[in-house]
Amino acid sequence: MSKKRTPPSKGRRTRRPKQPSRMVRLFRWLLKLGLVLTVMVGVGLIYLDAQVRSKFEGKRWAVPAKVYARPLELYPGQRLSRDELKQELKGLHYRFVRNAGQPGAVEWASSRARIRTRGFNFPDGAEPARNMLLTFSGDTINDIRDAEGRRLPLVRLEPMLIGGIYPKSNEDRDLIKLSEAPSHLARALVAVEDQAFYDHWGVSFKGIARAMWVNVRAGRFVQGGSTLTQQLIKNFYLTSERTLSRKLLELPMAMLLELHYSKDEILEAYLNEVYLGQSGNRAIHGFGLASQYYFARPVQELDLHQVALLAGMVKGPSWYDPRRHPERALERRNLVLKMLYDQKQISQTEYDSARQRGLEVVKQRSLHKGAFPAYLDLVKRKLREEYRDEDLSTEGLRVFTALDPLVQTRAEAALDTGIQGLEKRYGKRASGLEASMVVTDPQTGEVLALIGGRDTRYQGFNRALDALRPIGSLVKPAVYLAALERGYTLNSMLEDEPLSVKLPGGNVWKPQNFDRRSHGLVPLHRSLALSYNQSTARLGMDVGVDRVIDMLQRLGAERELKPYPSLLLGAQALSPLELASIYQTIAANGFRMPLRVIRRVTDAEGAELSRYPFSLKQQVKPEVVHLLQYALQEAGREGTARSAYSVLPQNLNLAGKTGTSNDQRDSWFAGFTGDRLAVVWLGRDDNSQLPFTGGSGALRVWTELMRRERPEPFIATRPAGIEYVWVDEATGLRSDARCEGSRQLPFVTGTAPRDKVDCGLDRPVERSLDWFRNWFN
Amino acid sequence: MKKVYMMLGVALVMTGCAAPNPYGYKTPVEDRSRTSPSPSPGTAVPVESESGVKVTPIGEMPVIRAQRDEQAAARVQQSAEPVLSQPQSPAVIALLETARQDSSGGDLRMAQSRLERAQRIAPRDPEVYVQLADVQRRQGQFLQAEQVALKGVSVASGQSGALRRLWNLVADIRQEAGNEAGAREARQKAAAY
Numbered sequence: 001m002s003k004k005r006t007p008p009s010k011g012r013r014t015r016r017p018k019q020p021s022r023m024v025r026l027f028r029w030l031l032k033l034g035l036v037l038t039v040m041v042g043v044g045l046i047y048l049d050a051q052v053r054s055k056f057e058g059k060r061w062a063v064p065a066k067v068y069a070r071p072l073e074l075y076p077g078q079r080l081s082r083d084e085l086k087q088e089l090k091g092l093h094y095r096f097v098r099n100a101g102q103p104g105a106v107e108w109a110s111s112r113a114r115i116r117t118r119g120f121n122f123p124d125g126a127e128p129a130r131n132m133l134l135t136f137s138g139d140t141i142n143d144i145r146d147a148e149g150r151r152l153p154l155v156r157l158e159p160m161l162i163g164g165i166y167p168k169s170n171e172d173r174d175l176i177k178l179s180e181a182p183s184h185l186a187r188a189l190v191a192v193e194d195q196a197f198y199d200h201w202g203v204s205f206k207g208i209a210r211a212m213w214v215n216v217r218a219g220r221f222v223q224g225g226s227t228l229t230q231q232l233i234k235n236f237y238l239t240s241e242r243t244l245s246r247k248l249l250e251l252p253m254a255m256l257l258e259l260h261y262s263k264d265e266i267l268e269a270y271l272n273e274v275y276l277g278q279s280g281n282r283a284i285h286g287f288g289l290a291s292q293y294y295f296a297r298p299v300q301e302l303d304l305h306q307v308a309l310l311a312g313m314v315k316g317p318s319w320y321d322p323r324r325h326p327e328r329a330l331e332r333r334n335l336v337l338k339m340l341y342d343q344k345q346i347s348q349t350e351y352d353s354a355r356q357r358g359l360e361v362v363k364q365r366s367l368h369k370g371a372f373p374a375y376l377d378l379v380k381r382k383l384r385e386e387y388r389d390e391d392l393s394t395e396g397l398r399v400f401t402a403l404d405p406l407v408q409t410r411a412e413a414a415l416d417t418g419i420q421g422l423e424k425r426y427g428k429r430a431s432g433l434e435a436s437m438v439v440t441d442p443q444t445g446e447v448l449a450l451i452g453g454r455d456t457r458y459q460g461f462n463r464a465l466d467a468l469r470p471i472g473s474l475v476k477p478a479v480y481l482a483a484l485e486r487g488y489t490l491n492s493m494l495e496d497e498p499l500s501v502k503l504p505g506g507n508v509w510k511p512q513n514f515d516r517r518s519h520g521l522v523p524l525h526r527s528l529a530l531s532y533n534q535s536t537a538r539l540g541m542d543v544g545v546d547r548v549i550d551m552l553q554r555l556g557a558e559r560e561l562k563p564y565p566s567l568l569l570g571a572q573a574l575s576p577l578e579l580a581s582i583y584q585t586i587a588a589n590g591f592r593m594p595l596r597v598i599r600r601v602t603d604a605e606g607a608e609l610s611r612y613p614f615s616l617k618q619q620v621k622p623e624v625v626h627l628l629q630y631a632l633q634e635a636g637r638e639g640t641a642r643s644a645y646s647v648l649p650q651n652l653n654l655a656g657k658t659g660t661s662n663d664q665r666d667s668w669f670a671g672f673t674g675d676r677l678a679v680v681w682l683g684r685d686d687n688s689q690l691p692f693t694g695g696s697g698a699l700r701v702w703t704e705l706m707r708r709e710r711p712e713p714f715i716a717t718r719p720a721g722i723e724y725v726w727v728d729e730a731t732g733l734r735s736d737a738r739c740e741g742s743r744q745l746p747f748v749t750g751t752a753p754r755d756k757v758d759c760g761l762d763r764p765v766e767r768s769l770d771w772f773r774n775w776f777n
Numbered sequence: 778m779k780k781v782y783m784m785l786g787v788a789l790v791m792t793g794c795a796a797p798n799p800y801g802y803k804t805p806v807e808d809r810s811r812t813s814p815s816p817s818p819g820t821a822v823p824v825e826s827e828s829g830v831k832v833t834p835i836g837e838m839p840v841i842r843a844q845r846d847e848q849a850a851a852r853v854q855q856s857a858e859p860v861l862s863q864p865q866s867p868a869v870i871a872l873l874e875t876a877r878q879d880s881s882g883g884d885l886r887m888a889q890s891r892l893e894r895a896q897r898i899a900p901r902d903p904e905v906y907v908q909l910a911d912v913q914r915r916q917g918q919f920l921q922a923e924q925v926a927l928k929g930v931s932v933a934s935g936q937s938g939a940l941r942r943l944w945n946l947v948a949d950i951r952q953e954a955g956n957e958a959g960a961r962e963a964r965q966k967a968a969a970y
Contacts, residue, residue, distance in 0.1 A: 073868070073894070073897070073898060075866060075867065075868030075898065076866065076867060076868070077866045077867075077868070078866075078868075078898075123890075124887060124890035124891065124894075125887075151867075153867040153868050153870070153871040154867075154868035154871055154872065441897075441900075443896070443900030443901070444893075444896060444897055444900060446897075588928075589928075589931045591924070591927075591928055591931070599893075608886075611886075611890075613889060613893065614893050614896060614909070614925070615921055615924075616921075616924050616925070616928055617924055618924060618927055622931050675900070717931060717932060717934035717935075718934050718935070719931065719934065720934075728840065728842060731840050733840055735842065737845075738844050738845050739842040739843070739844060739845065740842050740843040740844065740845055741842055742842070742845075757839075757840040757841065757842045758839045758840065758841050758842065759841070759842040759843060759844045760844060761844070
C-alpha cells in the first residue's frame, strides 16, 4: 500500500503541479478500497481455509468410547443350550429367517442352526464373517462346519455393544465408511437432498432453482436449496444460530471444502455428521448409529426401504420420526422411493417391493444398550483410573469387558424369582427389599455379572459397589483360615461357651449364638459349618483380631479394617464386590486374583492401549485353603446352607457361607461351584430388620442362580501336602471307615491325630457287634 | 443311635478305668508335637456327658466304638480322588498350537491373548498354565510367571507328567530370576514325580 504513496518523481516536480480531476480521485480511492477489501477477503479466506482444512483433516468428531460384552465363543463340545444361543443372537439383533442370505441372519431348526456371522475386528485378530452350520446334541454343541463342510474348531460371535461413554454434548455416533454404506444410501441422499451434488462446486444456483421448481410443482416444500456440502458446513463448522453472517460464511466455506476434498470424502463426512434423531438426551448422529437406533442392525444390512426412510428423515428427524409419526414417515419414505425410481436409480420391481414393506422400525432403542447399568458403572470407574474423561468420551476407544450377558440375564431372573418367593412366604414383612449380586468365574477372576439393585435397569445407587453393610458370618472363613494357618486342624476342639470381652470404652462384648444356646465342645469344621458364634469368637480371640484382619487383607479386602473384637463376627461393613474378591481367593486355592471387568482397551483403529492380563499371587498356602474349602463344603452338605441341595444336584460340591448381620438387617450368602462364584446381599436401604436370615434369604437367590447356571461341580484338587484321615467325630481321635461315628477329614500331612478309638479292628476275625456284645456281656 | 453308643462308650470308659486295659491302648489324648495356643486345640475330650458325669482323660482310657456293618462302611467310604485330567477339546488344541506358533515367532503378546482365551475355555488344563507361564517368563515377568506356574500346579493335582513339567518350569523361572535356592527346591519337587 505504501508503494502507491511514494512521493512523485523528481521529473514531475519540475513540472507545474496538475490537480487530478475528481473522477480520478474517486477512482483512486475506489482502487484503494478495493485493494483493502481484496486483501481482507484474501486474509479471511486463508483463515477460513485453514479452519476448513484443520477440522476436516483432524479429529472430526467426538466419538464416545464403545463398551462391549465378552464375545460368545462357540466350539464343539461346548455346553450351550439352544435357547442360550438364541438369546445371544437376538441380543446381537440377528434376523431369524427361512433362508440366511446375508450376514446377520440365522436359519433356525430343531437341532441345528445356520448362522451368517458378521465378523468382527478383535484386538487379537479379525474374526471373519462366516456362513456356518451348528449342530446340537442336547445342550451341547456337537459340530461346527463352514459353508464348504469343513470342521471349525473355534468360532466367536461379535461382541454385544453394551454401552458408550458419552461426552457432555451427548452426541453419539457410529462412524461408517462410504464403502460400507449400502449403495442406495448415497443415491437416495443425492436424489432427495442435492441432485446436482456431483456437478456443483459446493454451491449450486442450478440446484436452488431446481429445488424451487420441484417445490412449486409439488405444491409444497419437498426439496431444500442448500447443497449437501453446505449442509455439512452448517452442521460441522458453524453454530446452530441462524444469522446472516453465518449464512454468508457458509458459501465460501462450502466452496473451499470442495476445492480440497473429493465428493466421496465430503459425502462420507456427511453420512457421519447428519443428525437423525434423539434418544432421551442422547443425540443420534450419522447413519451408522441411526441404523442401529431405528432398525437394530448395522447399516450394511439395511434394505432399500429402510435406507429410503433414513434418507428421507434427514429433512426433519423429529417431524418424520417413524416411531412417533409413522404415517408421515411412511409417506416421506415412499416419496424418496418414487424419486429414486423416477431418476432410474432403482428398477420397477425394486420400487414395487420396497413400497410394499412396512416401516419395520424396532420398538425400543436397541435392546441391550443401557441394559447393564451396574456393570457399566464398574467399567467406567476402572477406566477412569487410567484414562481422562475427555479421552473416554471423544476418542472412539473400544473397551472389551468380561460381562457375560447370558449370566447377567440369569442372575436377574434368579433375583426376581428369589425375591418373589420371599415376598410370598413373608408377605408384607418382606416388602421394600433391595438386593445386589456379584457373579464371577473363580478360575479366571473375571466379573461375569453385576446387579446393583432390584431395578436392574436403574442407573443409580450401585449397591454391589457402594452399599457398605456389616458382613456377619461371611467373615468367619477368614477367622478359621487364620487359625488353620496357625496350626489348628479341622479336628481341633473348640469351646462353644459364653464369653465376655472387655472393650476399651468400658463396654463388654458378649456374643450370642443364633439359637441362643451354647453347644459345648465342637470340632472346628463343625463350628464353621453350623456357624457358631461363641466358638468362633473364642477362636478369633485366641488367634488375634490383628491376624484375622491381616488374613482378610491378604484375601482381598482393601479398606482399612478396625481391630475391634466384634469384627470376628462380622461387624465390619464391606461391599459385595469386596466380598467377592475375598471369596474368589478362597475358591482359587489361595491365589488372589484382582477381579477383572475389562480385558482390553484399544483405540478407534484397534491398536491396543491397555490390557488387563490374568495375574495372581499366592496369599495362603493351598493346603490350608483346602482345609477351609472342606469346611465350607460341609456348610453346604450338613450346615447352614444345606437347603441348597434340595434344589441343586448332589454332585455340585458347593462351598459357601451364610451371613446374617446383627438384628437381622442384612442377609448374605457367598459361595462357589467349579466355575461360578456369587455373592448375594438382601436388605433394605433404611436398614430395617428382615424376616429372614442369610440361609433363608440370600441363599435362596443364590441357589436359584446356580439352578439356572447349571455350573460345573466344585472339585477341590488335593494339594501334595494333604492326607485324608478317618477321625472319630465326637472325640477327634483317629478312627476308621469301619468304625461307627467316624468321618474322613483332610489334614496337612503329619497333623492328623495318632491315637485311635477302638472298634475291634485289631481283632479282625470277630465282627464288631458280636465283639461288642460279647465284651459287654 | 449314635448317642446310645456314645453313652455306652462313656460307660465303657468308666469301666476301662477300673479294669485293666483290654487292648493295651496308650492314652487316647492326642499327642500334638506342635505347640498351639490355648484353648489347646485338638485336645481330645472323650465324650460330652449328658448325665452330668464329667469324664476326664486320666491315665489309660480307650474310646470304644462299634463297627459299621459292611454296607454302611461302603457307603461312607469315599471314592479315591477324582481324576481331573479331561481330554483337550479341539478348540483348546487349536489355541495352544497357534499360541505356540506366535510364541516361537516372537509375538508374545498375541500368544498371551490366545492362552487367556484358552484358559477361559479350559481353566483346569495344566498345559494352558505351562505355556502362559513360559510366555511370561520370556517377557521377563518372572514373578507373574512363577505364580501362573504354581496355579498350574494347583490344577494339575494327580497328573504327574504335568506336575513334573510345571515344577521344572518353576525351577527355570526361579533360576532366571536369580533365586538359586528356590530353583533347587522346585527341581527336587519335579524329580519326585
